[in-house]
Structure formats: C-alpha cells, structure tokens
Amino acid sequence: MPDNIYLPELARVVHIKEEVAGERSIKTFRIEPVNGEAFAHECGQCAMLSIFGRGEMMISIASSPLIKEYKQFSIMRVGRVSAAFHELQVGDVIGIRGPYGNSFPVDDWRGKNLFFIGGGCGLAPIWPVITTAVAQRDYFKKITVFYGGRSPRDIMYRAELEKLRGDVDLQLSVDKTEDGWNGYCGFVPANVMDKAPSADNAIAITCGPPIMIKFVIQNLHQLGFADEHIFTTIENKMKCGLGKCGRCNVGKDYVCTKGPVYSWAQLKGLPEEY
Ligand SMILES: Cc1cc2nc3c(=O)[nH]c(=O)nc-3n(C[C@H](O)[C@H](O)[C@H](O)COP(=O)(O)OP(=O)(O)OC[C@H]3O[C@@H](n4cnc5c(N)ncnc54)[C@H](O)[C@@H]3O)c2cc1C
Ligand code: FES
Incomplete structure (x- = not known):
C-alpha cells in the first residue's frame, strides 16, 4: 500500500485505436507501467486514470486479467478529462491508480x-x-x-x-x-x-x-x-474510488467498493438512485 492512496502510478500509452468517430467518439488506449509491474486486476474492475493538470476519471479495465503486458481502456469523449485523453499520442505518460471495485464471479x-x-x-x-x-x-x-x-x-x-x-x-x-x-x-x-x-x-x-x-x-x-x-x-459518478468521499453512494452502498458489478437481484434491493 503506498503512503498516499491517491497517488497514481505512471504508465505510458503504447497503442491508440479510434473505435468510433464523431461527436461522442471512442478511442481504445493500451498502457504499460513506466516503473515495475502493473497491478493485477479481475474482470469488471476499474481504474482511476489521470492526465496531470487536467483531472482524473474512473474507467473500466477493458482487457482480460490474463494479459499481463498491458491494460486496455476504451474511452468515450464526453467532457473535460475524456477529451484530454483523446488528444494523447503514443509515448505520452498518464497516471493510473487501482484496481477498484468488485468483479464478475x-x-x-x-x-x-x-x-x-x-x-x-x-x-x-x-x-x-x-x-x-x-x-x-x-x-x-x-x-x-x-x-x-x-x-x-x-x-x-x-x-x-x-x-x-x-x-x-x-x-x-x-x-x-x-x-x-x-x-x-x-x-x-x-x-x-x-x-x-x-x-x-x-x-x-x-x-x-x-x-x-x-x-x-x-x-x-x-x-x-x-x-x-x-x-x-453501474457507473455512478465517482471521485475517490476508495469508499471515502461519498460521491458514488446508492443507499448505504458505495458503488466504488461494493460495485460496480451487481446481480439484478442485488440491484432490486437498492434504492433507484443508480
Ligand atoms: C465504474 C465506472 C466505469 C466507467 N467505465 C467507463 C469506460 O469504460 N469508458 C468510458 O468512456 N467511460 C466510463 N465511465 C464514465 C467515465 O468515468 C465518465 O465519462 C468520465 O468521468 C467523464 O469525465 P469527463 O471529465 O470527460 O466528463 P465531465 O466533464 O465530468 O462530464 C461530461 C458529461 O458526462 C457526464 N458524466 C460524467 N461522469 C458520468 C458517469 N459516471 N455517468 C454518466 N454520466 C457521466 C456529466 O454529467 C456531463 O454531462 C465509467 C464510470 C464509472 C463510474
Ligand atoms: S467515489 Fe468516493 S466513495 Fe465512492
């Protein structure tokens, strides 16, 4: 556990692919750690991605845990931080912290x-x-x-x-x-x-x-x-990703730690705020 749980690791963008063009375009980014090994993750978990000086956002890890060399993220351009990601070039360095949330069983x-x-x-x-x-x-x-x-x-x-x-x-x-x-x-x-x-x-x-x-x-x-x-x-808006800020809660669940994966039986037991 790092001294500062909000401190991201550095990762380099090694591949960028435009999946979908247009106003709400989607790009897929592959990233590799700059120092040491990438953290392990499970299917369904997310990571907080950041561009220094621009901000950070929660994104699903879109590559299998069986792939160790890189992690993949597909990002739709909707606002400030995602637009900054769409300007990245191969070789640029970003921040990443995680993995967060539960996983598919x-x-x-x-x-x-x-x-x-x-x-x-x-x-x-x-x-x-x-x-x-x-x-x-x-x-x-x-x-x-x-x-x-x-x-x-x-x-x-x-x-x-x-x-x-x-x-x-x-x-x-x-x-x-x-x-x-x-x-x-x-x-x-x-x-x-x-x-x-x-x-x-x-x-x-x-x-x-x-x-x-x-x-x-x-x-x-x-x-x-x-x-x-x-x-x-479910993709409630998130800030810390760590169950600390209360930004993502549904009823008494912090989605960033209890979710984002739910069975429909579990979701039916929560208030309809998601
Ligand atoms: C668990 C989780 C997994 C996610 N996985 C992905 C993913 O794989 N790919 C991806 O493209 N996005 C994903 N998102 C959504 C992503 O986090 C937001 O689109 C991102 O934070 C937007 O940041 P921004 O600064 O570009 O937009 P902002 O400027 O913050 O917002 C732009 C617009 O998007 C809306 N918005 C922002 N966040 C959300 C949200 N969570 N749900 C609905 N509307 C939102 C805002 O209300 C505003 O209208 C995920 C979110 C969560 C919580
Ligand atoms: S995002 Fe802060 S508590 Fe969930």
Whole structure:
C-alpha cells in the first residue's frame, strides 16, 4: 500500500485505436507501467486514470486479467478529462491508480451457458469477461455475444469481435442499417427476443445505455431468466474510488467498493438512485 492512496502510478500509452468517430467518439488506449509491474486486476474492475493538470476519471479495465503486458481502456469523449485523453499520442505518460471495485464471479459460471448483451461503449466493461471466457473455452458451455451500435460505424472492437466467431455465437445488430450491412437491424433488446436464448443453466451479463438495460432485463425476465442469473454494472459518478468521499453512494452502498458489478437481484434491493 503506498503512503498516499491517491497517488497514481505512471504508465505510458503504447497503442491508440479510434473505435468510433464523431461527436461522442471512442478511442481504445493500451498502457504499460513506466516503473515495475502493473497491478493485477479481475474482470469488471476499474481504474482511476489521470492526465496531470487536467483531472482524473474512473474507467473500466477493458482487457482480460490474463494479459499481463498491458491494460486496455476504451474511452468515450464526453467532457473535460475524456477529451484530454483523446488528444494523447503514443509515448505520452498518464497516471493510473487501482484496481477498484468488485468483479464478475466468472469462476462460479463454469459449466454454464453465457449470454453477453452489450450496447455502445457498454462492450468495454464486459470485454474482459468475454475474452477470459473464450481463453478458458472448455470451462463454459455455449457463449453468445449480442452487441449493437447505432450504425455499422458505431460497432466497437469490430475486428476483435469477428475473430471470436467459432468460439462464440456472435449476434451483431445496428439501430439503423447502411449499405453493406447483412446483420440484424433493430435495437439490442429486440434482437435478444428474436433469438430467444434459453434461460436453462444460463447466466446473462448486460452492459450499455440505461434504456437498453431496462428493456434487456424485461426481455430476459420474459425468457425466464431469474434475477440472480442476470448481471450488470453501474457507473455512478465517482471521485475517490476508495469508499471515502461519498460521491458514488446508492443507499448505504458505495458503488466504488461494493460495485460496480451487481446481480439484478442485488440491484432490486437498492434504492433507484443508480
Ligand atoms: C465504474 C465506472 C466505469 C466507467 N467505465 C467507463 C469506460 O469504460 N469508458 C468510458 O468512456 N467511460 C466510463 N465511465 C464514465 C467515465 O468515468 C465518465 O465519462 C468520465 O468521468 C467523464 O469525465 P469527463 O471529465 O470527460 O466528463 P465531465 O466533464 O465530468 O462530464 C461530461 C458529461 O458526462 C457526464 N458524466 C460524467 N461522469 C458520468 C458517469 N459516471 N455517468 C454518466 N454520466 C457521466 C456529466 O454529467 C456531463 O454531462 C465509467 C464510470 C464509472 C463510474
Ligand atoms: S467515489 Fe468516493 S466513495 Fe465512492
């Protein structure tokens, strides 16, 4: 434990990829520690990333814990700090502290069918779980990934997703079609209903815009999924990430320490502030 728990480690940006262009563009950054080894993390955990003089923000670690050399983060440009990240170049040095929060209970899901349901930037927090499950393919039964963007240009990790075919049943969708798109056209919850996955021996993991999650959960209930077999993450605004400032609380839970991963059964027990 460092003397000052707010003090970040230094990390160098080693790779930058533009995933989605436009007003709310998304870029994926790979970073490596400047000194020593990177901290270990689990699927679903986050880190506080900072640019000196610009500020810091909580971001999901979007790479599998099995990858030791670098950590990956996909950042949507929404405001001051995220815009500063979008100006970074390979070689720049940033600050990182973490890992924070709880994790997906991936080991408990061995022997089960896994359904991942993501929308927009919501693929990033569940990407470590998807890639870890694929790397440990024999431990799980069928793996299905539903993922949708507004248009084909809004599908993030496109090439990486295509590489998963064969190991996973990949169900991509777009809200609005364009020339050359052969996949499903419609919202993610509708695609889930269209394919109607069986709730038998299955876990559903969903992350995306709140409106998508609301309808995905309704549809999963219709398909027979129990609340304790549905998992999601919540992204309350955070400042310290350490359970000290009270910025992120829902009821008596500090989401930065108790979350961000919750089963739907747990979320139903919390006040609707998330
Ligand atoms: C646990 C957790 C995981 C996250 N993972 C990711 C991720 O993987 N990728 C990613 O791009 N973002 C993620 N976020 C959101 C990210 O932290 C915010 O977008 C970021 O702090 C915005 O900083 P900013 O200075 O650019 O924007 P600001 O200037 O602070 O805000 C710009 C706008 O974004 C809104 N905003 C800021 N934070 C949030 C939030 N947490 N939820 C909803 N609206 C917000 C503000 O109200 C404002 O309207 C995560 C947040 C949490 C709490
Ligand atoms: S962010 Fe400070 S208590 Fe959670």
